[in-house]
Amino acid sequence: MWAPLLPPLSATYTRTQPCKNPCQFSQPTPAFPSRPITPPPPPRKMVEHLFEDIFTVTRLDPDGKKFDRVSRIEARSEQFDMYMQLDVATEVYPMRAGDRFTMVLAPTLNLDGTPDTGFYTQAGRKTLADKFDYVMHGKLYKISEDSSSGQATKVEIYASFGGLLMMLKGDPSSAASFELDQRLFLLIRKV
């Protein structure tokens, strides 16, 4: 009745290098989001991540398992004591409660910090992603404050990676470098 939409993934699962096909855009077309353009970040010399911390998965699927190939993980960070909900494609990158992982949010994958063009190139350059196992690309769509708990106000950062959502909650100071409508890369490596 329901044939799986994907080819069986187990064969390609361990492949780390993206395939070598040239980029399909030969002529220089305008950047995909021609308007609005995210504000160019102030020029920096060194690669600076927006956020980096080590998390521990506390729970899988807090509201029950709703999807076969995606799970929502709840995690807490060690350094900044952040709370995170994140949808992870567990079929390609399994996660269990108790796993520890490093998570990095970066505006670009380029090691020299040049801003992301919005185009995805598959040229075999060295990128930030090389050091990580699981990389997602998406957009920061909402920042809000949470003062419901009664304690110190926390700031929530929401991002969507093609429908896989992330909510990061923590101290306002850690949210300072984020901007609305920013392109984000989420990189995870288990430790």
Add this chain to the structure above:
Amino acid sequence: MARPEEKLRCTKEPFIEDVGTRRIKSIRFSMFSGNEVRQSAEVQVWNSRIYNHEMKPVPNGLLDTRMGAANKLGECSTCHGSFAECPGHFGYLKLALPVFNVGFFNCILDVLKCICKSCSRVLLMEKDRLEFLKKMRNPKADPLHKSVAKKGRAGLIILHDCSKTLDGSTEELRDALSHKKEKLSISAVRMLDPAIVLSLFKRMTDEDCELLNLGDRPEKLIVTEIAVPPVPIRPSVFVAGGRMSNEDSITVILKSIANTNSILKENLQTGGQFMKIAGNTFNFKLLNISTVTHPLFPSHNIEALFSDSKGRQADFVVAIPILMARVLTYPERVSYYNIEKLRQCIRNGPHKHPGANFIIQPDGTKLHLKYCDRRIAARDLKYGCVVERHLEDGDIVLFNRQPSLHRMSIMSHRARIMPWRTLRFNESVCNPYNADFDGDEMNLHVPQTEEARTEALMLMGVQNNLCTPKNGEILVASTQDFLTSSFLVTRKDNFYDRSSFSLLCSYLGDAMENIDLPTPALIKPIELWTGKQLFSVLVRPNACTKVFLNLTVKEKIYKTPKGSTLEPEAMCPNDGFVYFRNSELLSGQVGKATLGNGNKDGMFSTLVRDYNSHAAASCMNRLAKFSARFIGNHGFSIGVDDVQPGEHLNQEKKMKIDGGYKDCHDLIASYSKGALRLQPGCNAAQTLEQSITRVLNEIREEAGKVCMNTLHWRNSPLIMSQCGSKGSPINISQMVACVGQQSVGGRRAPNGFIDRTLPHFPINSKTPAAKGFVANSFYTGLTATEFFFHTMGGREGLVDTAVKTAETGYMSRRLMKGLEDLSVFYDQTVRNASGGIVQFLYGDDGMDPAKMEGKDGKPLNLDQLFMKVMATCPQRGQNTLSPGEILQILNDKLSEHDASSDDGCSEKFKQLLTYFLEDRIKLLKSTRRALLLDEDHVGERHSSFEESIAANISGISVKQLQVFLDTCLSRYHLKKIEAGASIGAIGAQSIGEPGTQMTLKTFHFAGVASMNVTLGVPRIKEIINAAKKISTPIITAELLSEKDVLSARIVKGSMEKAVLGEVAEAIKIVLKSSQPNLVVKLDMQRIEALHMGISADSVQLSILNHPKIKLKSEHVRVIDKSKLRIYPAGIDKSKLLYELHHLKSMLPKVIVKGIPTVERAVISETGEENDKRYKLLVEGTNLLAVMGTPGVDAMKTKSNHIMEVNRTLGIEAARRSIIDEIQYTMKSHGMNIDSRHMMLLADLMTYKGEILGITRYGIAKMKSSVLMLASFEKTAEHLFNASYSGREDQIEGVSECIIMGIPMQLGTGILKVRQRLDHLPEFKYQPDPILA
């Protein structure tokens, strides 16, 4: 010397609307006198024979050739035209004796009643006569008033007659009533035959005629000559080899008249019996209608109506089979650009598809391509010829499906010629036509001129009708499979690798579009794209498409997780929150709320509003193409395994049903013991029914819930119900778990046998199974009795739909007739065809309901718009505004705008805008408070990280605010209604069309159980008919102290009627020798308990005021405060006992308290547990008394009885209550209609100062046009009355214009393009003459 007027010189001949040489401006109705008939006739008819022995028409017979040709062979001997050319000529038939015209019979009676039967003067005193004459001559009084004045006088005459100041009171033939009155004078009865009446009428003075509202001489009311209609309208057919002829029914009637007439004439000449005349009159009955109505309509001046405008490409296509395309043609003029194409068409001829059927030469000759050499014809084709070519791709066609309930039932599409035998079109357009594919038939029309094509494309194109004017919701939107496949593809765990994602992207178009591949959502460990990214590509395929969709929608599956009060929004665990930001689908599984119809903030509505209909249409097309191809490959089907219940569900269901049944049995047991706790306003049986129904419904719901929870997410019915493409949770749970209670007429199954539903059950059984509860599911199968109950419920549905269609159809027709000629004028008023103002400003704000974006007819959805502005116009590091600055900018903008030329915007809208921004400011402040920043003063953005976070969360920059305000204001002005909009017709359709969908559910409970309110079509009918008596009148009385139950009970007690029998302990007859009497003892305990405030004094008053008990105060004596003694009034001893018993039977029925018209009052409570509010629902009438009851807040008390509201509170209150009541009825059927339509209807019903129903009587008072009324109902009556009073009909309304074939003054017809034709200076090649 005047020079002949020069014609304007144009390079191209301009299109001039051809209204013919003469245009009918008005029609005057009058009567034909005998002379006039004779003058207009060509021949006198006296011979009753039709054909002579040679089968030639007899001269002076009924088929005399001078009246035209009787069949194709004949020739008119007056004008020598053939059957096709000559329209015929009238003849006349002279009657031997005058005859009453049946149509005018009542008028003749009225006139006779008003005049003296000997001197023919009006029966009025000279003074009165002059006064009435003055009134009649008042030019301002409209024709309706005049007739009212006439009636008043008729009353006067009767008085006059009775006093017998005049002698010889004569009587009309059938006036039986006055016959009796006149019995005193034996000789008074005199028959007034037509001849006498004619002579009476002839003697009447002109002034008296005027007084009687006669438009013409009264003698014309009596027929002396009959006009014989032309032969061609009553053709004669030869049968049986030309030896016999078959005559038209008119001819047959005329023949019998001619026959009788000749016999009569003979008799008169020979002095025969007179009695035959009476029989004669009846003969003319049939005739008159046909003869008299015919001459009223001039036969010329019927013109086709065209108008011109410009067109634009449309996207919606209808596939037309080649078979049809060969028959349907379009006359295309040959020009330089198309001559080769048309030559090829001609060569192909009528049988090969891109062919042609006819060529029309410039001289007007028509060449059929079937019967000529097509090669030669193609070779000889010249510029200027017109070729009737077959329909080809891209032609404009009108597509229609009956019943055409609203204007979207006929729309223009582009044709696409395809093989096979069906019409095919985009599934998205099924909704406006209400079409499905179970064998529906549809009609196709081809406009035949360029002007008509353009107009069709501009006004009727699918693209221009995406939104319904009913409420501004989108009507053309994705349905069925499109929703399913979108739902499937945007599921959160759908991932595609490069090849499959590219394949799906290629489904979007026909390889004609560039598609930018987005960055994959997952880069490592493997690149994968998600289904949501595919949807983002669908909305905005490439960077050149400048469409930035911004919206949030909560889908059906959206749920807040248990235990949380916070809205999870996008983080919804079910992924039910659809969030588009700059055309990127961030979250949410899209379904019907996003893509489907009936939603104002779905994807397509937002595209129509923020961009244009083209953006929406192209997106819809992409989705349609994608869906069809995707689901074709993916597959989606349903099978038995989809409805198989699991073990868990079976157990749960068994438990639930057992539990429910036990509850029911307990209830029944306590009912039979009489121990049931009663519900307010119900008796024991009603309470039992309600409790059982509640329990049984719970069972079904619980079973359904369990069933929905246990189904796998891949279950096809579940998917369909979740995305909204088909089916509801109830349908699924009926298939899987439990069918539930079957209802007939809103109750459990009725007792069709003696005291039981079916003979399978014991008598008087009230168990769930015996009253139609179906515990089985469709999967497990129904038992025999369950099946019978199910058919009962099913039959009710069928009967209901069958009955409703006829009823709503008539309602729609009446609404349309009432509202057809209302339109918006250039001064924004709504007027009827004769210029009478119905509304000063359409809908109180002059906005177009089709363009309203917000809920409840608000012009804009500010939340969505603000979100869009914030997303598409980012802050880019600019500083944000402080609360004070925001308000300052708003006020500046509004005042600047007010001063500008386009007369500002309504106060309501300004208020809406201000409130919205104030809410934003509140948010801003709360953010700043939470981040420990100064609330009212905003610092530099980069001064601290808190400032920058606050700016990101809820900051508004100057630019953003300005863009927002500018968009709001400019869009507000685009939403004003256009002058000429035929808003009446649209309103009628908007109210009539939803009527057809109102099925079942004719009742519902008004807040409290057991108080029913009529709903559905019957209720709408009551309102529209302005019914004097409605089936469920309910007054909602607000209380002064609304939180106090006790006061509510007291008020209730004082309203509900109590009869003496209820409050009396005893009514006894006391027989004593002195004076026998009746003793009434009041039950003071009960009175106290119910706070009724009844005492013996008040009872005494009530008894005295009772209309049937005729007692005086001395007969009713108060003994103490609970005792009364009543003495019979009669002194007659013999009847004393009888009198006493009579009194005893009367007394218990005396109303001692309350409002007699109130059936009962029920306290309804609303609000939370500790903050309950009470109000009274009063069943019955007499609003005034209810409002006057102490403790009732009269200001807030409402009634649903419109006529009563009008009587009590006046016409404005009645108008309001019409609007509210229709809106309420529609809302309770889940239908949302813009209140502007209701306002228009209510205004039409009330603008004359009284409430006029949309019925034959009401419409007659609203409209002055005779033709319009005649085209509605009682055609003959209206026409006869009009000719009696000589009414003149200005041809201005819609119906009149259609009858006369004149373009109407509505819509595009409201304006005429006029060109000033100045004398053009003649260019001279010679010097001016020296001497002029």
